[in-house]
Amino acid sequence: MTKRLFVKGNEAVAMGALEAGCRYYFGYPITPQSDIPEYISREMPALGGEFIQAESEIASINMLLGASACGARAMTSSSSPGISLKQEGISYMAGSECPGLIVNISRSGPGLGGIDASQADYFQATKGGGHGGYHIIVLAPASVQEMYDLTMHAFDLSDRYRVPAMILADAVIGQMKEALDPHPYKAPADLPPKDWALTGSGTREVNKVVKSLYLGVGELEQHNLKLHRKYAQMQEQEVRCEGYELEDAQLVVTAYGSTARIAHTAVRIARREGYKVGLLRPITLFPFPKQAYRDHTANGQKVLCVELNTGQMVDDVRLAVPQAEVDFYGRAPGAGSLPTPEEIFAQIRLHCEVH
Amino acid sequence: MTKRLFVKGNEAVAMGALEAGCRYYFGYPITPQSDIPEYISREMPALGGEFIQAESEIASINMLLGASACGARAMTSSSSPGISLKQEGISYMAGSECPGLIVNISRSGPGLGGIDASQADYFQATKGGGHGGYHIIVLAPASVQEMYDLTMHAFDLSDRYRVPAMILADAVIGQMKEALDPHPYKAPADLPPKDWALTGSGTREVNKVVKSLYLGVGELEQHNLKLHRKYAQMQEQEVRCEGYELEDAQLVVTAYGSTARIAHTAVRIARREGYKVGLLRPITLFPFPKQAYRDHTANGQKVLCVELNTGQMVDDVRLAVPQAEVDFYGRAPGAGSLPTPEEIFAQIRLHCEVH
């Protein structure tokens, strides 16, 4: 067994990325994610890769596009305002089917807001904050270990589908330290070769083009339908979530990332007090684990969705299970608005008693 | 009666804005909206206002922020990729409660995509494409006249709530020409004074600050809750939609903007053929006319949502009426994918027969 390390969530992302063979990092400083570029700037030279501190978030995402188009595993990371600036670039990457990893260690907004944790970028991440109706893969780690594991997984998914992937975490998961088992990366045997990637046309007959412009009648529609078929396929094959104490639960608490961690303790408290409550934690936010909600509300269970925002994922829950009673408990993000386990437990009690 | 003019949708936006007293325009060229800056660059000098062709979309939105913070009616316009670039700025405007008009004459994507009409920016517009979980007012004109009228209305709403407003149209509504009754602007008598606007502190004791940074414990949460109270108030007071042949309709077709125009003809055809079908057209996309859907599906009516995308507004419809049967017909945007009335009529027939 390799030694368990004790590292920050942000560092785990960086370690996972390097372990997964990412050799190109492009980023711009912003709290609370700067540990990622800092870690990578230290480690990358020895690995022979490239670390560029770009002049802006926009330059970063476009460097990523360029590196990705050339077939490299590459990444960028930022936090909410910086991610907003990348929306055009993300849309281009989605449109030109460039894989690549975008990390959002989300902070509170809108605007400059604050540097505390927030889950208010859920819509932006999952619905396509950029123009054009694309989607990207969105993974929501809830532990330092998952920061590492899901970063690797994100590269695999992204390469497999040629769809950009995002790690969506926040200041809690990014700044906390926990044990990490840094197991080695194994590439899935069935990853398709990147035969579309640019290398200089060499002696090939046909030059390779990475682009998102489609002007001929019907071309762009077909292209969009192709993208949407990939999304549907991911919905079939790539959904991940985790359950805790769900077997006999009458109330299903649901939350992702940092709030899932907090809710986990709240459920533990509630179980101790005899409440029949469990936790359903989506790990993939896009594709969204709709079926799991259907399964766990099939017998009239109620759902309580907890978010560190004013209500975003709850829409996807409601769309997944329109027949179920779905309630919401949220805190608008900002300094001091992280809910405590006790607070969520109080909500659980309320929902178990009232309903 | 003033003379009916025959103008482009884009020009009507420009005319409406100038008529509503907008004297500051900041923008960057992009098809299919460049008629707006072109019109304004011709007319503004005589009105003593300022037209700036900025170096980028990002500069434009930030000039808008600056002008708005100083109390001016001001605007920017662009199309999808350019609107993506403005997301950080829009989030800042939302966070610092700066009113102002953003026009999106949307085109097909993702990425560079094409210049044909698209409704695939619905999520971006209504859910907050930028970070931080804010909302902006989103109005969806469906005629040249509405391009004029709703532009004026957008300024009023934006000033009233100190929430940025967007006109969300597309290449169809922007490029088509129709009759326009250019009635004069009347400011609502009860518009609140802009006493928050910066003027140079003068002899005031306290300086005025327009900002979105809130670091104290609880401050940002309170600020966010305040913003959400405004959204709730708009939901109460500012919802607009239009019905057509809804009285005895058993199938409610719903669509906004360009597709609503097309659906209108489809419904006319269907009525001619004896189908009991009507059209519900949201005019405000945020706030969304939830109640209208509830009212018109109260007796088991079915809904068919038509969009020039792969399904966005339909989510809001489903969230509004979870008990109703809501179907979707969409075309992925691109050259040649604008649906025809005949095509939508075929869908209507299908839904009336099958269900």
Added chain:
Amino acid sequence: MNHDVFMAGFGGQGVLLIGNLLAYATILEGNNASYFPAYGVEKRGGAANCTVVMSDGAVGSPVVGEPEAALLMNPAAMEQFYPRVRKGGMALLNSSLIEDDGSSRSDLTLVRIPANEMALEIGDSRLVNMVMLGGYVEYSRVVARDALKEALKEVLPERNHRFLPMNHNALEAGAAFVREALA
């Protein structure tokens, strides 16, 4: 009153201008009309087409899948759009450039008009579009030719008003041709 017409041709043939004129004239007569152009990324040359929808009520869709009438000004337009004309509708073909005799369809009113030759005869090859428009209006009666002439006056810059008579002649010639063809 509900009418719609589709027009297509080369970039330089003035298709967009007559679409504009028709819609504007309709409005001048107190009815409603929409004009919707197809526009491309290319600035010069290429294809041009537009749709005009006219109604005494509200204009619904500014685009139509199967137009009631079509003005087709060159072979490319013919090939692409002729099949889409509504059953029972009407097609006006510029026979100066379109060799296809339209016989593939018998379910519509077909008029083949040698618009280029007629235009040249009137005095300017650029009047092809006016000839075609005159013909369409004669067929559809959707607007009075006087409304078209008024619209033309408003649309043309003052300095070009000396060309008005020639344009009127083209409208009339087109109308006369169609009148005769349908007689």
Added chain:
Amino acid sequence: MNHDVFMAGFGGQGVLLIGNLLAYATILEGNNASYFPAYGVEKRGGAANCTVVMSDGAVGSPVVGEPEAALLMNPAAMEQFYPRVRKGGMALLNSSLIEDDGSSRSDLTLVRIPANEMALEIGDSRLVNMVMLGGYVEYSRVVARDALKEALKEVLPERNHRFLPMNHNALEAGAAFVREALA
């Protein structure tokens, strides 16, 4: 085993370091722990606090509303966080700086430890944090002091290993003080 502790003080008092140490030591012993710091925009000075949650199972929330134990190192921390300690829990107050005698609550175990004086006595005023940590571990028994020492060796850069004995002394002194206080 499920424990959680909250620590707060001045920026310079080494609160974050002992939080790290405690969590790391827990992990070295094969259990799980999370360390969650509060971090501000200011680089120097200001307040610092962190939460450590320890468990032999999965660590749930890295934040706690009502910590089981609190290490409060200055008056500001006392004022803000003393009321939040869980009923039946424990508070370790640095009595060198905190005048408040903690008598406002009788529902928890309270130890007042003159950590600054003790640290100076051991030889370095900066050892306050180690004194406090030693005390907490003695109370909670959540990790062995040896694990702490091992963790410390890993955390301190090689060149500072000469300070290890002093740190050990501080841990032991804190532990002894609490042992006595609770005896």
Added chain:
Amino acid sequence: MANRIVIDEELCKGCGLCAVACPHDLIEMSIKLNKHGFLPAVISADAMLRCTGCTFCAQVCPDVAIEVYREKKA
């Protein structure tokens, strides 16, 4: 001198830049539309005799529609 230019009339867009560039004024614009609707550049057999093969016409042609040949030196 036996030099020669070859104008690809279907590539030519009739801009006339070559005609202006030719130091000997050898190129004219056709009065017959090509299949793209342009009036292409042409050179008469007569004019060709005076061509120096200087390549100026080809240098300025935006559509790379002109090739230039010179007599091989013996």
Added chain:
Amino acid sequence: MANRIVIDEELCKGCGLCAVACPHDLIEMSIKLNKHGFLPAVISADAMLRCTGCTFCAQVCPDVAIEVYREKKA
């Protein structure tokens, strides 16, 4: 000469820049923490007598903690 500087000990963050800037080395750092936890700059009464009122200390003070006074010219 009777010139005078006034150091606001609560604004001072003890950076020491003033001490370095004073051409006559008149300013020292206190050994007593102020309420923000800094060791502020101080000037002894003795040193004050040698102050030229040149304002150098104040010029470089990042915290604008120093005021300088000169004797009014008669």
Added chain:
Amino acid sequence: MKTEEMKQVFARPQALNPVQTHFCPGCQHGVIHRLVAQAMDAFDIQGQTIGVASVGCSVFLYGYFGIDVIEAPHGRAPAVATGAKRVHPRRPVFTYQGDGDLAAIGTSEILHTANRGEPITVIFVNNTTYGMTGGQMAPTTLPSQKTSTSPYGRDESKDGYPIKMTEILAGLEGTAYAARVAVDTPQRVIQAGKAIKKAFQTQVEDNRFAFVEVLSTCPTNWGMNPLEANARVAEEMIPYFPLGVFKDVSA
């Protein structure tokens, strides 16, 4: 005499596909494309080169050059090229950008890419307007020039001054070669060809950043015929945008 028996002294370059472009008649994007292709031929690098297309009338690069191409978002070609170059440090990478693209929205990217000394070649086509979107005012639009968004002529006091990118970039330490050329006369075309070749050489042989600004026409949006447009280059553009090599560290 048959051409086969003659010596071809001017031929379509290898790297330029034998297809008709979508450019308007007389648009000098065509000449500049040819010169770029010729430079690739000169170093026999067509098979290795990666082109980065920008958004503007030259967006269809991939249709005209027989090379691999990435289409960059508007203004971001230098950043995209940076990503590509870092992955393929031994492949020649170039961007081809208009003045709207490079000197307006892409200001930051070009400046920092040059400043990093990124070993790429940048071809900058300055036609004093936004060609593709219909002739709006560009950062390079000349004083008093009328465009669709400066209908009364560019007013320097409010719209700013035509920006001289070559001069700015020549001032950066990362830039190894910076030149401004025109293609309005055969002689200048030949000069321009040399500069473009040199800009590729700077990358291929010296592994450094090179920049060539080419003054170009947009007859369509200038409202001129190709000959008038071409004449304007010498009459109005060159006086404001002086030609020359502004930096050449190898010189």
Added chain:
Amino acid sequence: MKTEEMKQVFARPQALNPVQTHFCPGCQHGVIHRLVAQAMDAFDIQGQTIGVASVGCSVFLYGYFGIDVIEAPHGRAPAVATGAKRVHPRRPVFTYQGDGDLAAIGTSEILHTANRGEPITVIFVNNTTYGMTGGQMAPTTLPSQKTSTSPYGRDESKDGYPIKMTEILAGLEGTAYAARVAVDTPQRVIQAGKAIKKAFQTQVEDNRFAFVEVLSTCPTNWGMNPLEANARVAEEMIPYFPLGVFKDVSA
């Protein structure tokens, strides 16, 4: 002698609120704030001035100056200021920006604002690092300087060269005044005060664009005490970033 009876020769400026700043000990943002306040006092414009804060350690402008303030997104202060100035053409408007803000993410905005000759004043604080976010490499970071993202020292060959904004902006026609100053000695502070005053004068009296770069310290992120940090300005920064007035059209 009581101070009341004396002549005060150095006082806190009127426009500077009597509060403690959040700046680290020895951070020269404090000195620069004071000089800006003094310039406002000099023209008696505190009551009219609109300040535009940037994102960086100086974001809390509104807490320190007794003036109206807009907080701009990172790098966009010049664009925000442009919007404000067009609305209030007779109000003095200034931005206060760090080197990360102005010379990295905000490159395009500052360049085009200067180029437009926007009549605002820009105070640019160059401390060769991103102070607020914890000392990452900035575009102005010196060769070989170690930062949290250049742990082995800035490598010009990959990271680029420290960028000289004053020189670049001085080259633009829109710029009326451009100077670089330092505040590491009393004499230079006085010089810097004059430059900042002149930069306000350029706006207030000549209605033109003015720019002052101030070399400043970041002891915290440089890992130095305030005195070492201050010494580094003369030892390392000034040799690379020469002081002086690079442009003054009124001169």
